Amino acid sequence: MASPIHQRLREDVLAxxxxxxxxxxxxxxxxxxxxxxxPVREALQRxxxxxxxxxxxxxxxxxxxxxxxxxxxxxxxxILEQAAAAKAAVKATALDHQLLQALLxxxxxxxxxxxxxxxxxxxxxxxxxxxxxxxxxLIGLLERLDxxxxxxxxxxxxxxxxxxxxxxxxxxxxxxxxxGDPERAGTIAARHMSDALTIRLKMYAEDPRTL
Amino acid sequence: MASPIHQRLREDVLAxxxxxxxxxxxxxxxxxxxxxxxPVREALQRxxxxxxxxxxxxxxxxxxxxxxxxxxxxxxxxILEQAAAAKAAVKATALDHQLLQALLxxxxxxxxxxxxxxxxxxxxxxxxxxxxxxxxxLIGLLERLDxxxxxxxxxxxxxxxxxxxxxxxxxxxxxxxxxGDPERAGTIAARHMSDALTIRLKMYAEDPRTL
DNA sequence: CGGCATACTTATGTATACAATCGTGTACAG
DNA sequence: CTGTACACGATTGTATACATAAGTATGCCG
Numbered sequence: 001m002a003s004p005i006h007q008r009l010r011e012d013v014l015a016x017x018x019x020x021x022x023x024x025x026x027x028x029x030x031x032x033x034x035x036x037x038x039p040v041r042e043a044l045q046r047x048x049x050x051x052x053x054x055x056x057x058x059x060x061x062x063x064x065x066x067x068x069x070x071x072x073x074x075x076x077x078x079i080l081e082q083a084a085a086a087k088a089a090v091k092a093t094a095l096d097h098q099l100l101q102a103l104l105x106x107x108x109x110x111x112x113x114x115x116x117x118x119x120x121x122x123x124x125x126x127x128x129x130x131x132x133x134x135x136x137x138l139i140g141l142l143e144r145l146d147x148x149x150x151x152x153x154x155x156x157x158x159x160x161x162x163x164x165x166x167x168x169x170x171x172x173x174x175x176x177x178x179x180g181d182p183e184r185a186g187t188i189a190a191r192h193m194s195d196a197l198t199i200r201l202k203m204y205a206e207d208p209r210t211l
Numbered sequence: 212m213a214s215p216i217h218q219r220l221r222e223d224v225l226a227x228x229x230x231x232x233x234x235x236x237x238x239x240x241x242x243x244x245x246x247x248x249x250p251v252r253e254a255l256q257r258x259x260x261x262x263x264x265x266x267x268x269x270x271x272x273x274x275x276x277x278x279x280x281x282x283x284x285x286x287x288x289x290i291l292e293q294a295a296a297a298k299a300a301v302k303a304t305a306l307d308h309q310l311l312q313a314l315l316x317x318x319x320x321x322x323x324x325x326x327x328x329x330x331x332x333x334x335x336x337x338x339x340x341x342x343x344x345x346x347x348x349l350i351g352l353l354e355r356l357d358x359x360x361x362x363x364x365x366x367x368x369x370x371x372x373x374x375x376x377x378x379x380x381x382x383x384x385x386x387x388x389x390x391g392d393p394e395r396a397g398t399i400a401a402r403h404m405s406d407a408l409t410i411r412l413k414m415y416a417e418d419p420r421t422l
Numbered sequence: 423c424g425g426c427a428t429a430c431t432t433a434t435g436t437a438t439a440c441a442a443t444c445g446t447g448t449a450c451a452g
Numbered sequence: 453c454t455g456t457a458c459a460c461g462a463t464t465g466t467a468t469a470c471a472t473a474a475g476t477a478t479g480c481c482g
Binding site for chain 2 (some may be wrong): 038041042045046049050051071072073076079080083087135136137138140143144145148180
């Protein structure tokens with residue numbers, strides 16, 4: 001399914017290699033990745049369907065999201081994360097729980113100033129949680145949403161005082177999942193994501209460029 | 212975005228023109244739609260990403276879902292429909308509300324035995340409701356889920372006694388949306404979708420082929 | 423008679439040539 | 453000076469030829 005150039009192009013887009021208004025001409029990408037137009041076109045099409053790029057007139061450009069769009073995506077994600085946490089509380093296996101515990105432990109030992117590591121491990125934790133639902137459709141929907149905003153690397157994790165709260169939330173969440181309490185797990189997850197949105201909005205208010 | 216052959220192929224897949232095990236070779240589709248392999252390949256790729264077809268070994272075949280997968284998708288949809296109804300109660304404009312009312316009226320005047328018309332109008336109602344949220348992400352997620360199971364035309368709408376309940380549910384839902392009551396709207400939508408799942412499971416228990 | 427290796431057929435993956443279209447710049451007219 | 457029309461250039465859309473790999477049938481060996 002995933003061709004090598006599709007992956008490379010996606011990573012480059014997510015890493016903001018291309019400017020928001022820079023046209024991703026097939027010729028340019030052809031040269032960059034050393035492949036012919038056919039696989040390049042296929043990769044572009046996939047990214048378009050994933051919502052990572054869009055056609056502007058004839059050209060394809062990296063897709064940007066307005067503050068409203070990001071809020072909208074966030075709100076949908078709150079819904080889905082709540083549902084996922086609740087379902088994980090019911091469906092998670094002992095292995096799922098142990099893997100999540102291991103990730104949490106790892107996060108507790110990270111350097112809180114290393115934003116990159118924080119974001120990376122945090123993503124892994126979420127992904128693991130999604131998989132603990134054993135619900136392919138939920139996983140698919142959440143991955144889709146996540147990917148659309150992944151380019152906005154400015155996470156809320158480095159916001160002053162946020163990281164310890166995140167760790168506490170996760171510990172609490174795992175406890176609820178361990179107890180098989182879907183309602184509590186869902187509530188915690190919803191509050192957690194809702195807080196993240198609040199912080200993001202605060203960050204945006206302080207400096208709109210951080211969007 | 213949507214090329215003509217992509218649309219045609221999708222419609223054919225949704226209309227079960229191809230057998231579940233029939234390999235959709237590019238040559239065959241090339242001949243069927245009178246285009247060359249390039250656009251055919253692009254269409255196949257899109258349908259694959261939409262979850263309508265899948266690669267089995269080298270060949271591409273229509274994707275089928277097990278009972279478990281359909282239940283899983285349904286459960287995710289319950290979540291999203293509840294969220295959408297709640298959000299519509301907050302965001303719907305007067306025009307949205309009128310359009311929904313008009314659709315409901317149309318449904319009330321339909322012949323309850325015309326399963327095809329029921330399914331079609333019902334889908335239109337849902338779609339209109341989604342759009343009343345004015346949330347692109349929610350709309351996108353719901354459309355995605357819907358498309359994945361649209362091929363299983365056996366809707367619950369023709370189940371004995373179901374249709375009047377559906378109409379009553381929708382009337383109640385519109386009242387809640389008109390009152391701007393997100394909680395009530397969400398509850399009604401969730402119950403409605405949950406009932407649909409229950410009926411579907413009952414139908415499946417009575418005759419597993421109806422899946 | 424059965425299993426495995428090998429050659430062949432067929433379908434997909436890739437590259438490239440050709441066609442069509444869109445955007446742009448320029449020139450001319452008002 | 454501005455607006456419009458036309459022509460040219462660049463880029464994407466389509467078709468096809470070629471390369472590669474997967475699946476299959478056949479024949480030989482155990």
